[in-house]
Amino acid sequence: MMAKLIGKRITRNEDPRLLTGQALFVDDVELPGMLHAAFLRSEYAHAILKGVDVSAALERPGVVAAFTAEDMGDDWSPGPPLVIPPPTIEDVEFYTRTQVPLVKDKVRHAGEPLAIVIAENRYIAEDALDDIVVDLEPLDVVTNIERALDPDSPLVHDDLESNLAAHLVQEKGDYAAIREGADKVIKRRIVIERGIAGAIENRGIVASWDNKQQQLTVWDTTQSPIPIRNGLASMFGLSEYQVRVIAPFVGGAFGPKIMMFYPEEVLLTWSTLKMGKPIKWIEDRRENFYATTQERGQVHNVELALTSDGRILGLRDDFLHDTGAYDPYGLTIPLNTQCHALGPYDIPNFSSDLKVVFTNKTLTTPVRGAGRPQGVYVIERMLDIAARELGIDRTEIRKRNYLPKDVFPYDNIIIDQAFESFVIDSGDYLPAMEKALKLIDYEKFTKEEQPKLREGGRRLGIGVVSFIETTGVGPYEGARVTIESSGKVNTATGVGTQGQGHFTSFAQIVAERLGVDVRDVHIVTGDTAQFHWGTGTFASRGAVVAANAVNAAALIVRGKVLKLAGDLLETPEEELELEDGVVRVVDDPTRFISLGDLAQRSNPLRGAVEPGTEPGLEATAYFGPKYGATAFGTHAMIVEVDPETMMVEIKRYIVVEDCGTVLNPLIVEGQLHGGVALGIGNSFYEKLVFDDNGQLLNASFADYLIPTAAEIPTIEIAHQVTPSPLNPLGSKGVGEAGAIPVPALFAQAVENALDVDGLEILESPLSPLRLFELFHGEEKDA
Amino acid sequence: MKPAPFEYIAPTTVEEALGHLTEYGYDAKVLAGGQSLIPMMNFRLAQPAVLVDLNKLAELSFIRSEKDGELRIGAMTRHFQVERDDLVAEHAPLIHEAMPKIATPQIRSRGTFGGSIAHADPAAELTTICVALDGRFRCQSVRGERWVPAKDFFLGMFTSVLEPDEMLVEIAIPPMAPRTGWALEEEARRVHDFALVGVGAVVTLDEQGCCERARLVFLSVGDGPVEAVKAAEMLIGKEGTPEIIRAAAEAVTEELDPSADIHASVKYRLHLARVLARRALEKAFARAAIPGTQAA
Structure with missing residues (x-):
């Protein structure tokens, strides 16, 4: 079968919404009674924290709450490691030290958060940051990576013997032996400096705990909403079904938005659970230079x-x-x-x-x-x-x-x-x-x-x-493809989207398999209420892992369509084609049935569904390379x-x-x-x-x-x-x-x-x- | 990055605005295009108690020429208006040429001619050019008004002779003498960035083709516009030969005392100053000698 849509230069389904300002970004989320958070961040890169006093901030009109590490009590703990050290290689040294929600004892980089202020608006929250009294005792600093391992270097983590975080040797063949007989050996020192990702949209979070529904909803600029959902549920003792994480349109990510958990993700969630009010935090550009990974x-x-x-x-x-x-x-x-x-x-x-x-x-x-x-x-x-x-x-x-x-x-x-x-x-x-x-x-x-x-x-x-x-x-991604009674197709996948064009490339695959217009395929990404298995958008994997899951699900649905249509049209499946939103007999195009009709017939209101069959023209499939x-x-x-x-x-x-x-x-x-x-x-x-x-x-x-x-x-x-x-x-x-x-x-x-x-x-x-x-x-x- | 609390006033006449400046003095700051002030307020580097917004003062937005050919620009005239104005192109081609080098089109659509000058940023093109062109600034307060020559206006980084109750309302650029050539040369990391170094050159030739007046004014090498007076004097009475131009360009570093930042060392800035001075002078001499580019 010649590809009609896969590989074609098709303009993007999502662009009309994006270009006319109709797309939802985290900062567009407005909820009744929503409060706004600002973080007090350390100006020192390395310092002992001797005290944080937020009492003056709490007195400022419009300030609702202010919390320090002490206020978190037993809920305070360093983040879980996101990627474990490699288990498959011998002699690897790895010292896991993970970020903390708010600094408790020692500041380890400029911009680490010391306190959160929650107020009626961001202006007041920022005014209140100036009211907080902080007692920091600055320490000597290590920034140069070549000096970090010097015996007299300041230690970032006092409980370690040095600043060595990991040591690993990889070998293929025998370099030392081959070097001896080489005609030419060239030796150089190469230095590569550090930069930021610089997404145009900074990070942002809206966290909302609905006490009556016992439901937590978090809008987050994350690249991996599903792991965030699972992690937040585990962290705060909720069922995964009580937590919905939505990564709506995101204005660029480039990697740092896969990081989890950022202190702000923990703090916003913790605060809304404590206060029962929705809270918004939008990272500003200055914060981004200190608080977002590089x-x-x-x-x-x-x-x-x-x-x-x-x-x-x-x-x-x-x-x-x-x-x-x-x-x-x-x-x-x-x-x-x-x-x-x-x-x-x-x-x-x-x-x-x-x-x-x-x-x-x-x-x-x-x-x-x-x-x-x-x-x-x-x-x-x-x-x-x-x-x-x-x-x-x-x-x-x-x-x-x-x-x-x-x-x-x-x-x-x-x-x-x-x-x-x-x-x-x-x-x-x-x-x-x-x-x-x-x-x-x-x-x-x-x-x-x-x-x-x-x-x-x-x-x-x-x-x-x-x-x-x-x-x-890998490990895998999944997708669920559903033909609706309108004849349009809904496809949900777990990966988030930050500009990659998933709404179009995934739609092309589905449209190709089901013979529908690419504009009639509605793609949902990054909403755990729609799909909750998967890891996220990173490592250049959307078009490989998620796209193949979409393809697999679409092919199963195609099989269901052909079977049902074959029965109804009394024609062998191989004599049918899916084209223009209908299934028709190849040799007699006057005999056809639309996908919408098929979807309705597969989900009847009365009558019996045969044992061993499923209603609807829907399938969920996974792909792991x-x-x-x-x-x-x-x-x-x-x-x-x-x-x-x-x-x-x-x-x-x-x-x-x-x-x-x-x-x-x-x-x-x-x-x-x-x-x-x-x-x-x-x-x-x-x-x-x-x-x-x-x-x-x-x-x-x-x-x-x-x-x-x-x-x-x-x-x-x-x-x-x-x-x-x-x-x-x-x-x-x-x-x-x-x-x-x-x-x-x-x-x-x-x-x-x-x-x-x-x-x-x-x-x-x-x-x-x-x-x-x-x-x-x-x-x-x- | 939200500003500290401030009171906001938007007067509709210059008189009213001056009244507010008199009342609030050092506590007040005037808001023109806001392209420098607003970011500084959002960083909380500037925390004025009162913001006097001049954007409703339509009377300060104009471009016209006097009978003697002097160009007058109202302080609230937007950069893009100056950029596209035929009168400016004709009477002050150096300004016309410099406008696209100022920041981005977005900033030029909002930023104002007078705001850029009053802000007194040492990296600004317009301050430098006004000095090179012997411009004058009309400063007004309830006490009256005064005209200050551009070369006397700037006192240091972000500092001018403007008193707290005083406002820059108008800029005057004298007509260009016949056989005058000009150039603005600058280098920036990205097209819209503040220049690492920039230089405005203006030369006027006599009827024999010898230089009778020369100005070389630099930006981004000091606390304000920096004039290389001695280097310019080396050109007086001389023809603009490659040797003469090179010698003057080499000499400029004697009069410059730039500082280093993350984008340029002192040495690199001085080197750029020499290179750009030479290029600016070459262009200015060539233009001075070409009939048709002279202001009649």
Whole structure:
């Protein structure tokens, strides 16, 4: 059967609502008698809390309540770890220390909440924060991850011997042995700084306990409403059926909204249960810089061993990863870094010693890319350097080391973020690279244009970088597809939506299977009252795991439709087709029955339903992949650097993406546009700057620079399709792909543009200031 | 990020507004376009007790020229009105050219010409340009009014000669002499950001093509608009040859004392100042020499 809808460039079902302001966001929720919360946050990054006195705040007119950690009594406890440390590997050290709802004894990062004030409106609540008297005794601070393990470093957690949060060694083959006989060993130190996710909508929560209904409803900007529901029920001794969590439209998430439990989620729920009044908290931008999780922040000491003709013998990557003040998210990020340092290449020997360290900074959890950009940066930069030192073209050295297309599934031996052996399901890397080279005209640019421009004093550079992206991890997602008596179809799934276009891509699958208009498929996401099995939207898995569950449920419903219609039309099922909302006889289109009629007949008001059958045209199905599908691609760019001012202009940007079966190219390309934009931020604009006291120096969008439309070039996209064998649709994730290779690509292109002997870029992000320093051979301005 | 409590007054005449300023003095702050003040209030960096909103003062929104060709701009004229005004393009092409460099279209639709000047942000383009163009500012209070030359108006970071009971009501830009060229060069991290360094250059040539008047005024390198007087003097009586321009540009750093921030070190700022001064002067000299770009 030819696909009519899957893979088609269909405009999004959700856009009319979004573009006309009709979509519900958390801040749109208004309930009678609703109160508003504000948090008092620590200005110190590290301090002993000696006392919090809220009595003056309580006297302010309009203030209803104010609570400290002491007020929580036995309900106060550190959060449960979200991701457990890996059980499948020997000799892993992991020290679990999780975030607290309100600080009780010691502040461990600036912005940790000390008290909550609940008032008639947010203005009064913020006024009252100034009334609270806090006694904090500041301590020495550790922010630098390379100094965190010094014996004399201040300790983030006093009960630990050091700031070591985790230690893990991963090995493949025997790197030490192969290094001995290598023609070439290249050693470098690579530094990757920390940034924010920067969703346009900050976090927000409305929590409402209805005492008469004994029902808790929480609207939350979370990426995973079902685990939040289950966790809140467990935390507060409620049945899971007494808790409804709704993640409505969410204005971007990019990872930090998967984190749970944030102190605010606990506090708002605890407060509404205590007070019996609905309470709203909307995070403001300044809070977001301190209270929402962040990412990147690694220092790598890397060695690449090669033959003289540029074949990789082995890679050693020993690195430090900054987890911030707590480590609820386990090792997901650095495990991704290790896997992606192997990239699309045949690297027979690999050794990686990972140390995760605590610092007095906001905690890190995955941000779009989630450790992958760091791994890609490491291997791609090392290949660039190897190519230069061995006198091989940058693109050629990559071609020589790609895993061949007949090697899949390929087992990389080391474990991945799911603690399983890192197996790449499928791949075909060379054509993606060649397509990118053709699109950017690599030969002509490097041989003709670039030399000519250089003669005229202009510094243009080209970059070409390959990458892989592990996507679509388990455990599972589910969906329920229902044909209603109107003939329209309702589909509910547990994943939340933060802009991924689920209302359209999932609808396309259902419409394809049931022969209805894509506009007649109503998708519900992120409401636990509608569907309560699943984990959430993360790790580029919606189009893989949830979409295949939708597909499975739709196929079961299709089977029910055909059976019932076959009986009614007295025609064998194989002679029927589903088209235009009806089931008809292929050879006699005058004989048909509409899906709406079928839905009514399957749910009669009178008469007998046969034993062993179910009413309705409905099915629930689940999908859990054996392991994650691995997408891949090549990005290429041309930049011009003004050698006087060090301002960089991106002249061209090419993406060749292979995410398996494309459900909707419009949506995939939108994901790539956004991902590349975030990657450009990571490459040249976005860096959190902390001083020695752990104070963030750029906690606003005036000083923390996210690229705007004006900084993002036209992105030219080409697709390649290598379907994943791991799921019926053949899809792979694409949510993070755009962001992943950009910092490595940008560094390569800028280095090529500057064309200065000995100038190597081994850090990310860059900036005009940093390029000025590198260009003039200066040390970093302290 | 909600402001501290404040009292809000929205007068409908300048006279009324001045009365409120006299009454509340240091406790009051005037609200023009609000593009700087409102964020500062939301961060609680500014906590005025009284906000005197000038947005109903239609009489302060105008652009006109005097008989002698002097351009007059009302303090409450929005940036986008200045940006699109033909009179401004003709009489003060440097202002016309600078407008798109100010922040974003969203901010320019709300922000005001006078508000930007009165705010006295050292990173502002308009303060710098008004100094380079020998502009004057009309400041009014119930005590009367005075005209202050732009170069004397700015006292320091976010500080001007305006008294608490006084308000900037009008800006005057003198007509440009024949054979005058101009340029504004700046570099910012993103197009709409405050410039890391910027410089406005204005040069007037005599009939022999030698420079008879030169102004080089910088932004983002000090507490306010910073004029490189000595560097500009080096150009007087000279033709705008590459050597002369380069020498003057190199000399500007003697007169600048920028500070470092997370986006630029002192060294980088000084380097940018030299580069941008050279580029601005090259452009200004070229324009001064081209017939048709001169103000008649």
